[in-house]
Amino acid sequence: MARIKYQPINLGRWLVWGGTALLMIALPLILTAGFTLTLLSQIGVGIIFALSYNMLLGQGGMLSFGHAVYSGLGAYFTVHAINLIGKGGFYFPITLMPLIGGVAGMVFGVIFGYVTTKKSGTTFAMISLGIGEMVFACSLMFPGFFGGEAGVSTNRVIGTAFLGITYGPSLQVYYLIVAWALACMAAMFAWTQTPLGRMANAVRDNPERAEFVGYDTHMVRFLTLVLSSFFAGIAGGLSCINYEIVTAENVGALRSAGVLMATFLGGAGFFFGPIIGSVVFFFMVTAVGAITKAWAFYLGLLFLLMVLYAPGGFASLIVMHVPVIKARLMRRLWLPYAAAIATGMVLLSGVVGMVEITYHYSLEADTAPEMALFGLAFKVTDGAPWAVACALLLGGLVISRLAWRAVGRAWTEIVHALQQRQST
Amino acid sequence: MNAAIELKGVTKSFGNTAIIRGVDLAVPKGERHAIIGPNGAGKSTLFNLISGRYPVSGGDILLNGASIAGLKPFEINRKGLSRSFQVTNIFPRMSVFENLRCAVLWPLGYKYSFWHRLGGLKDANARAEQMMESIGLKGRRDTSAGVLSYAEQRALEIGITIAGGAEVILLDEPTAGMSRTETADAVELIRKVSQGKTLIMVEHDMGVVFDLADKISVLVYGEVIASDRPQMIRGNQAVQEAYLGTESH
Numbered sequence: 139m140a141r142i143k144y145q146p147i148n149l150g151r152w153l154v155w156g157g158t159a160l161l162m163i164a165l166p167l168i169l170t171a172g173f174t175l176t177l178l179s180q181i182g183v184g185i186i187f188a189l190s191y192n193m194l195l196g197q198g199g200m201l202s203f204g205h206a207v208y209s210g211l212g213a214y215f216t217v218h219a220i221n222l223i224g225k226g227g228f229y230f231p232i233t234l235m236p237l238i239g240g241v242a243g244m245v246f247g248v249i250f251g252y253v254t255t256k257k258s259g260t261t262f263a264m265i266s267l268g269i270g271e272m273v274f275a276c277s278l279m280f281p282g283f284f285g286g287e288a289g290v291s292t293n294r295v296i297g298t299a300f301l302g303i304t305y306g307p308s309l310q311v312y313y314l315i316v317a318w319a320l321a322c323m324a325a326m327f328a329w330t331q332t333p334l335g336r337m338a339n340a341v342r343d344n345p346e347r348a349e350f351v352g353y354d355t356h357m358v359r360f361l362t363l364v365l366s367s368f369f370a371g372i373a374g375g376l377s378c379i380n381y382e383i384v385t386a387e388n389v390g391a392l393r394s395a396g397v398l399m400a401t402f403l404g405g406a407g408f409f410f411g412p413i414i415g416s417v418v419f420f421f422m423v424t425a426v427g428a429i430t431k432a433w434a435f436y437l438g439l440l441f442l443l444m445v446l447y448a449p450g451g452f453a454s455l456i457v458m459h460v461p462v463i464k465a466r467l468m469r470r471l472w473l474p475y476a477a478a479i480a481t482g483m484v485l486l487s488g489v490v491g492m493v494e495i496t497y498h499y500s501l502e503a504d505t506a507p508e509m510a511l512f513g514l515a516f517k518v519t520d521g522a523p524w525a526v527a528c529a530l531l532l533g534g535l536v537i538s539r540l541a542w543r544a545v546g547r548a549w550t551e552i553v554h555a556l557q558q559r560q561s562t
Numbered sequence: 563m564n565a566a567i568e569l570k571g572v573t574k575s576f577g578n579t580a581i582i583r584g585v586d587l588a589v590p591k592g593e594r595h596a597i598i599g600p601n602g603a604g605k606s607t608l609f610n611l612i613s614g615r616y617p618v619s620g621g622d623i624l625l626n627g628a629s630i631a632g633l634k635p636f637e638i639n640r641k642g643l644s645r646s647f648q649v650t651n652i653f654p655r656m657s658v659f660e661n662l663r664c665a666v667l668w669p670l671g672y673k674y675s676f677w678h679r680l681g682g683l684k685d686a687n688a689r690a691e692q693m694m695e696s697i698g699l700k701g702r703r704d705t706s707a708g709v710l711s712y713a714e715q716r717a718l719e720i721g722i723t724i725a726g727g728a729e730v731i732l733l734d735e736p737t738a739g740m741s742r743t744e745t746a747d748a749v750e751l752i753r754k755v756s757q758g759k760t761l762i763m764v765e766h767d768m769g770v771v772f773d774l775a776d777k778i779s780v781l782v783y784g785e786v787i788a789s790d791r792p793q794m795i796r797g798n799q800a801v802q803e804a805y806l807g808t809e810s811h
Contacts, residue, residue, distance in 0.1 A: 331680050333672040340664045343653045349635040350613065350645060351726060352668030361674050 155324070158413075162316045166309060173428055175308050180420040182315035183376045184400060186322045188412035188419075190369035191397045196406035197330060198362045199342030200255070201263045204270025205370060205397050210389030211246050211273070212239030212371025213378040214284065220292045220378070232294055232305050236318055236375035243371020247364040255359035258345060262359075270394055277386035289385030292378070305379065315376050322369055327409055329365065338362045396423075399441055405451025414452045431501075432493050439489070465559060467552050474548045477541040485534025487512065491527030565624070566591045566730050566760035567612065567643075572621035574604075574611055574784075581607045583784035584621070589777075591729075594761040596775035598768075600804070604784045605764040606648055609734050612762075613645040614638040625730065640668065644728035648735045648764070650715045652722060654708030658699050661707050661718055662690040662725050669726040689725065697721040697751060713744040717751065724755045731756060733763040737770050749773055772796075780804070 162182065166175055187209055194200040216239040223230060230238070254265045277284035284290070295306045305311055329335045337358050340348045345355045378384050387393060396419065404415020422440065427433040448455055462468055491511060498509045499518040507517040516523045565588040574582040581604045589595045597605050610616045612623055614635040623631045630638050653661050663680070666689045672678055680686070694700050697717040702710060707718055720736055736752060737745045749770055752761070765771050771778060772792050779789040782804045788795060795801055 328679070329676055332676045333667045333678055333680060333683075334674045334676040336660065336664060336680055337667065337674070339656065340653050343655050344651065346615075346635075347651045347653060347722070348664075350639055350651075351665045351722065352636050352639045354634070354636050357674060361676070365676065 154410075158323075159316075159320055162319065163313075166312055173424060175312055177420060177424045179308065179312050179315050179380050180424060181416050182312070182319045183373050183380065184397075184416035184420050185319050185413050186369055186376070187373035187397050188400045188404065188416045189323060189326045189409075190366045190373065191401050192406055192409075192412045193326065193329070193338070193362055193366040193369070195398070195401055196408075196411065197335065197342065198338040198359060198366075200258060200266075200359060200363070201398075202254075202266040202394070203263055203391070203398070204266040204268075204273075204394050205366075206391070206393035207250065207270050207273045207389050208243040208247055208367035208370035209239075209374035209377070210384070210393065212243035212374030213384040213388045214290065214374075215239060215242035215371075216375035216378040217290045217292045217384045218283075220294060220296065221290070224293060224296045231300070232296065232379065233300075233303075233314060235379060236372040239375020239378065240368045240372040243374060244364055244368040247367025247370075251360050251363035251367065255363050256356055258341075258355070258359065267391075270389070270391055273389050274386060274391065277389060284386055285384070287386070289383050289387075291383040294379050294382055308380075311380055315380065318372060318376055322372060323413070326369060330409060334358065334361055334365075399437070403441060403444055403451055405453030407450055408453035408457065411451050411453035414456075418452065430494065430497075432497050435493055436490075461556060462552055465552075465556055467555060470548050470552060471545075474541065474544040478538065478545050481534060481538040481541040484530055485538045488527055488529070488531030488534045491523070492531055495523055495527055564591055565589060566593075566626060567762065568624040568627075569608075569612070570622045570624070572608075572611060572618055572623060574607055574616065574619045581784050582611065582619075585781070585784070585786055587779060587786055587789065589760060589762055591760055592758060594756060594774055594776045595763070596771045596778045597762065597764050597781055598766075598771055598778060599781035603781045605781055606734055608781065609645060609732050609762075609764060613643065613732060639726075639728070642728050643730040643732065644723045644726055645732035646719045646723040646734055646736060648738060650712075650719050652707045652715060652718055654706065656707060657704045658694060658707055658710070658718060659690055659703045662693045662721055663687065665722040665725040666690055666693075666727075669728075693721050693725040696755060698747070713740055713748075716740065716744075716748065720748070720751060720755070724759075728759075730760045731762070733761065733765075735764055735766060737765065737767050745770060 162178075165178055169178075187205075190209075191202065191205045194202050194205070216235055219230065219238045220232070220235065222228060250269050254262055254269060257265070278286070294311070295304050303310055305314065337348060337353050340351075341353065341355045341358045348355050348358065374388065377388070400415040400419035401412045402415070403418050404413065405411030418440075419437070422433060422437040426436055430436075444451065450457075459468070462471065494509070494511055495518050502509075503518055507519040508515065509518055510516075511523075567587075567589045569585050569587040572582055572585045573580065585608065597608065599605055607616070611618050612630075614630070614633050614637070618631050621631070622629050625638070625641055625643055628641075630641060630643075633641075653664060656664070663686055666686050667673075667683075670683075670686050670689070672683065672686065691700075694703060697720060699710075699714060699717060699721070702714065707715065710718065716736065716739075720733065723733065724731055733752065737748045740748060745767060752763075752774060761774075763774070765774075775792055777790065778792055778795045779786050780795065780798075780801050781787075787804060788798050788801050790798065
């Protein structure tokens with residue numbers, strides 16, 4: 139028998155991990171816009187949260203509508219722990235504080251997960267939704283713990299500074315998030331390469347067969363959820379340190395829906411999908427949100443388009459190009475892609491124009507009809523801006539259709555060429 | 563009593579319909595036992611009862627002398643009984659190698675481990691590779707199981723069933739839908755891998771049955787009407803009438 143090649147160390151993988159780490163460390167030094175650090179911190183926490191969610195959705199085939207329960211409760215336990223430390227109740231370094239969130243998340247994973255993971259599919263989704271609502275309702279029933287509508291706030295600068303690290307400046311918090319994010323990414327990736335991780339895939343693909351090779355599918359799902367809620371709790375603990383406040387929103391349905399969107403946008407079928415998804419999601423929420431009130435509309439539109447045309451997420455769009463690059467056929471795609479992007483820009487400007495003008499019109503038509511868009515100043519009460527936006531929208535639709543047809547033709551040719559190469 | 567599998571008055575009804583109407587059957591260790599019978603006789607149902615897919619309505623099933631009636635499929639599997647399915651039942655999104663490795667993890671004691679690295683499990687990897695060679699799918703190691711040809715999927719189905727090293731193996735129509743040459747290959751494969759084990763199989767192809775089986779049981783309308791050596795079954799009048807007479811070819 140030929141010697142089996144185990145492949146734990148490969149150069150590509152090290153490059154990707156090292157590059158990611160370097161990027162996360164260097165980004166705040168390169169980008170210095172006002173909200174950059176806020177955004178990067180959100181993304182860092184979001185990556186842990188979304189990867190933990192994907193242990194369920196992507197790897198275990200469990201569609202959860204209540205994952206924020208675990209991160210949120212993790213955040214609540216962290217905030218109370220920090221406050222206790224502040225009062226001198228006990229000592230625990232802030233650096234390791236996310237562990238408290240993780241353990242809390244895991245404990246609730248054990249309690250709720252045992253019930254939710256009894257069934258998979260729709261039943262699991264419905265129960266997770268119910269538990270999410272239940273915990274959210276508890277936040278109003280137990281104001282002592284959840285802090286009522288105001289939430290619980292804290293001060294992360296406690297204890298003696300270690301090597302000058304006080305976690306006062308948000309840059310220090312950012313690097314704390316980076317360190318935890320990298321550790322959690324590595325741990326969750328490692329999990330996919332373990333017997334339990336593999337059997338989670340098996341249970342996702344064919345639960346019946348998994349039972350007939352000796353595995354209790356309930357137990358596989360349960361353990362997967364418990365580990366996933368541990369990482370979710372770490373994300374919750376970090377967000378608590380980052381914002382110094384935890385409110386009922388942290389356990390709410392909106393947060394659960396957000397992580398589902400981020401994971402799906404990035405691509406649940408790939409380990410790195412949720413990482414991309416978090417970047418895109420928080421870019422839409424924070425960066426686009428800083429510019430326009432209509433950010434949620436654009437996020438919804440993006441989500442809709444991805445579900446319709448790229449259900450595998452951004453990760454699948456990247457991965458589908460790998461064989462094309464290897465076969466040196468990318469040159470056939472550049473021109474159609476350039477056309478698609480150019481025409482897409484026209485269409486996008488039409489969409490943005492319509493949305494922004496409509497927003498402005500409905501909110502401020504009487505008081506301040508003047509607005510500026512793409513460097514142009516105009517009044518929303520005039521007809522011309524509407525006509526221009528409408529023309530861009532319709533014209534953009536027509537020409538992007540043509541461009542996408544060209545993209546489609548190029549891809550058909552490439553797939554054909556790849557198949558021919560494979561068969562020869 | 564050295565029966566690997568023993569059925570005692572096993573019955574199964576779905577609603578008011580009795581599918582299995584009191585089956586008594588004992589298969590000694592190391593025997594290759596075939597179950598034949600016309601369509602709808604309850605052969606697959608019998609397998610589903612033995613393997614724990616359905617609970618029995620009455621009677622008892624013993625595996626190596628201990629009752630397994632009412633246990634879940636994974637519990638029965640852990641006691642050393644493994645089965646294949648009539649409709650291919652594999653992990654379609656995983657590679658051939660991964661399919662086989664999944665089948666050996668529990669028997670090798672890795673259970674729900676999240677502290678072992680799969681790549682470092684020398685025994686599991688070696689066993690999966692070895693099984694892949696036995697079922698002739700070495701060249702398809704990293705192919706997704708879902709895109710294999712039908713015959714290859716059937717071979718993988720058998721591979722998953724036996725990879726764990728179970729002592730009692732149930733094969734549900736292992737050669738169904740195969741061409742003549744594919745069937746011949748499958749028979750050789752089954753003969754090879756069932757060496758020294760207890761094999762029970764449901765099979766429609768009489769050539770395969772008479773070629774492989776040490777003993778044949780004939781199931782008609784949920785009852786075993788005969789259980790004997792192949793040549794005796796061939797000459798059995800009741801069997802001729804109930805089954806072979808109408809379906810022989």
